Amino acid sequence: MGTGKLTVFCQMILRRLIAIFTLFSVVMAAISGRTDAFTKKNDSKEFHIVRNNSAVPIIFDKNDAEVVGICANALAKDISLITDIIPGIHNGEYINAPSAIIIGTIGKSDLIDRMVKEKKLSVDKIIDKWESFILEIIDSPLPNINRALVICGSDPRGTAFGIFEVSKRLGVSPWVYWADLLPEKRKELSLEIDKITMGPPSVKYRGVFLNDEDWGLQPWAAKNIDTDIKDIGPKTYALIFELLLRLKANFIWPAMHPCTKAFFYYKSNPQTAKKYSIVVGSSHAEPMLRNNVDEWKNNFVTEYGKQPGEWRYDTNSDEIKKYWEDRIEEVAALNLEAVFTIGMRGIHDSGMPGPDNTKDKVELLNKVIADQRKLISEHFKKSPSEIPQIFCPYKEALALYYAGVKAPDDVTIVWADDNHGFIRKLSTPEEQKRSGGSGVYYHLSYWGAPEDYLWLCSTSPSLISYEMTKAYQNGADRLWVFNVGDIKPAEMEIEFAMDLAWDINSWQPVDAEKYPEEWAAKNFGINYSGDIVKIKNEYYRLAASGKPEHIDKLNFTEKEMNERMTSYKEIVNKTMELKRRIPERVQDAYFQLIVYPVLGAAYLNEKHFYARLGKYEMSKQAYEKIKELTEIYNKKISGGKWNGIMCMNPRNRPVFDMPDSNSHNDKKELTVNKRKPIKIISVNELIFDTTKLCLLPGLGVGGASLSWINFTDRSFDESNALQAPGASVRLNLPKGKRTVELICLPTHSINETRGLRTAISINGRLVDIVDVNTPSKSAEWSENVLRGFSRTKTDFILDEDGMVDLHLSLLDPGLAISKIIIY
Missing domain, CATH: 3.20.20.520 (Glycosyl hydrolase family 115)
Structure with a gap:
């Protein structure tokens, strides 16, 4: 036996000895009629829910709100889903148990109110607060119960949220039913916590x-x-x-x-x-x-x-x-x-x-x-x-x-x-x-x-x-x-x-771009989260410059179409390679949450782009793949549970149809009127005031955008425009008439008293103040939201070739610049 295996073996024996000693103590205490075996303060933060093929009971007051009983029963089912052992449910009576989960609402549960009165439970941080709760492990909370995980809510919804917070910490996703995100099976189940207080929520x-x-x-x-x-x-x-x-x-x-x-x-x-x-x-x-x-x-x-x-x-x-x-x-x-x-x-x-x-x-x-x-x-x-x-x-x-x-x-x-x-x-x-x-x-x-x-x-x-x-x-x-x-x-x-x-x-x-990684780690496992976040963030990046449902309304050059299809193929390959490694228990969930949207978006792009490029058979193949995917969703995954939930052509919009081989632009039409830029500048290349501005990864068509940090700061006017938070880049440009174009997030000004203005300076000289604020429902707005950006431009003249300092002063919070193009 190797050293590592020997260590594990010794730890296993030690745990069993501790368990035997603990059980012996409980038995001796019961025989002698004493209840103080667990009355001394237990410093352990770990609470055992299922151990030795037995689950702790769940106790709540029958006079509490109905939602508390509903959620208590849901928690029991969640525990059973993990361990195949369902806890007993007790709705009010005082029971004898070495340990239990006690659930209740302040003022509605005699169990909770008694613990508060006897100073076993402090609720000062949540009392009279909206939808707040406490999770705490308490020794000797009630007569004949030696140890309890207490879930206490300030109001019934607070209690419900506390119950499902426990479920989440045990590994049960909120989407356990709605996306078949099944938890990993375990023979023993425990929760390690210090006192946790959550709430009230930010939004009522x-x-x-x-x-x-x-x-x-x-x-x-x-x-x-x-x-x-x-x-x-x-x-x-x-x-x-x-x-x-x-x-x-x-x-x-x-x-x-x-x-x-x-x-x-x-x-x-x-x-x-x-x-x-x-x-x-x-x-x-x-x-x-x-x-x-x-x-x-x-x-x-x-x-x-x-x-x-x-x-x-x-x-x-x-x-x-x-x-x-x-x-x-x-x-x-x-x-x-x-x-x-x-x-x-x-x-x-x-x-x-x-x-x-x-x-x-x-x-x-x-x-x-x-x-x-x-x-x-x-x-x-x-x-x-x-x-x-x-x-x-x-x-x-x-x-x-x-x-x-x-x-x-x-x-x-x-x-x-x-x-x-x-x-x-x-x-x-x-x-x-x-x-x-x-x-x-x-x-x-x-x-x-x-x-x-x-x-x-x-x-x-x-x-x-x-x-x-x-x-x-x-x-x-x-x-x-x-x-x-x-x-x-x-x-x-x-x-x-x-x-x-x-x-x-x-x-x-x-940091919102990192959310898919944390979400994937919780739902699929940390071994897969790194790949999933790359897939999801590329999926979002591509959709930022054209949602799948809008792709028939947008004109791309042949180069742009091929680049998009290449990018989609890369995440399709990553998605399907990862599918081979994803655990069987979450294969159906992986199909719903990752495979269907990623492949569906890729094939819809391919269907339209191949038709425009005259590759009609390849377009038809992409169309058939969407049909096959949808059939799998409705009929094959999860035993047919989702039959009827997924429609590949809601409202029968033209974008979902098989393109007519004679109705699309040819290559020549797709490439006309495209000005050739001298420089395309990513916001990652800018030097900027980090006390007021920040780069926001995943926002806008450039993969990141530059914006204000605080959305309540005052705007700047023309008289002090150059004092506004700014960003600069040094460029080598040829002489002549030049155009600076700003590509921005197509959002709106914070309110009617503000704009979305940028002051553009060349070599310290103010050239222009431009505004990308666009009235909703205008023709320009329609174009903006379909292509994923608003834009504005201004001209300047360079007398000679050489280095130029381009400076952008962001005059209004809410403005997000994604890219700069020099023509």
Whole structure:
């Protein structure tokens, strides 16, 4: 036996001797009637959950909130999934046990309150805090229990989050059901912790909007989960709500397309939300928790016995008001935790019907809001300020807000992105004084102009962190809701968004690119995380200059097409090589989370590029590969569990079709009007002021961007432009007329009082101040979001050849420069 093996053997024998001695002590204590064998302070930070084929019991108070019992049972199943041993569940009685897991909420659990009263458990750091919890190993916590892992929440959701934090630390992914991320099997299970306190979260309400569910979530749920009603119903929502709790999320805008019945249609849906302690809201187009697509347009006759009048508040206010009032009464009677969306838009995602001119529209919308708040106050018997409400100035509603719509001070204004991941506006310093604060509605999936992206998720953690950190620093900490489409395949991006909402400092823009590595290490193992982060970050880099769903709208030169296909082939090869090494237990998860999006994106690019290059057979092969991949997803992995969840052509957009061999540009057309640059300068080459500016890896089309560190710093004006934080590069350029072009992240100014300006200087002389701030919905904006960058340029003249100092002064926070091109 070698020295290493001998050491391991000796350690094994020692552990067994210690275990025998410990067991002997427990037995002798029991025989002698003493309970002090474990009453002395145990300095060990390790708590054994499963050992010697036995699991510790899980204890909670039956009088605690229902969500606590639900999550306690989920924890037992998680432990069983790892060890094949399921712990006993005890809901209230005091039991004799050497050790146990004790779960409870302050003020709702006699078990917890007794420990607090007897000074066994200190809750000073979480009491009266929002959604906070403590994990602590305590000796002699209760009579006849010698040692316990205590999970204590400040409120029921805090307790639930604490329970699932334990699951996560044991190796159970939040995506254990939704992506088949199965934990590694172990015979023994323990947790090593000191006292852990977490919370309150950075953002109060954090959640998802289930949207555009027509091609995945709804048909899958109808076929596999809520088979009795053939729809998204309470069984599906129970699975979704558990996922949210595992992600430390608390909020939902339910699915609301015409293919799905309204959330309140099935009475078990809100009851399920209440059981899981999930806060229910409704989207920007669904005032007062009413789904107009179903409840006004399709189901009004069933509810009211007559056809509805026109959806116009100026001509039909009594009927509309009654319709809203009935939902308020229902929510109040259920005692359902809810956030009311106030205001009014069209029946679906369109502008509010009514007056033709802006002034009258503003006046009408202000009346709508006043009437809604009066109804809320009357039925909850409270001031409206005590009932959570949001106003979401989405699309045309932002113009009405600018024109004079008044969101009452206590209402949370939820600013929206431009549907492509770039926030249109955040609160001004004056708006930040409002008691209702602000939040963000942000898209990870989208149906609409200039083009959808409903198939794959390719919004990088770097971009999410950049936009949401900017929002948070400007006061948006009240509510974050992410449009996640069908949930799949946006799993990692959703988890990143929820991690950030829980702790805004967890992933700053400067290090967000590293998130896939940590995520992969937890879910697939540290041996594979280095390869996965390279694959994912290259996947995001390529999508930054053209999402797969947008590739038919973009013109690339032949050289650019070949470079993109080469890059995609490299990550496809890495993906498939790694697949051969990934453990069998997570092969299905690896297919869902890595293989399908990477290969799908690669083949969609190939399909269009080969057709443009006249290689029609190769284009057809790529098209067939996407079909094969989708068939595997729906029919072959996970025993057919995901049958119907993945559609390769949502909304039948032309990008998903097989290209017509006669309809594409030839090489000559693809290469015309392309100016030849003299220099392409990466931001990595710049020398810059590191106290104000930083390089953000993974952001923008250049693979990194230069931006401000603090998004609340003051902007600079023209009079002191050269004093702004700056970056420089020294270049050798030929004489003559030259053009400097800045390639920037296509985001928007922080608010209407700012721009996205750069002062460009040559050899210390100010040449120009340029601004890349582009109005949303303009033709230029459409081009920007499809190609992944905005640009601006200015000319200068060099009298002679030689070295030139190019200096860029960044005048506004929120500006991110990705690349500099000299023509």
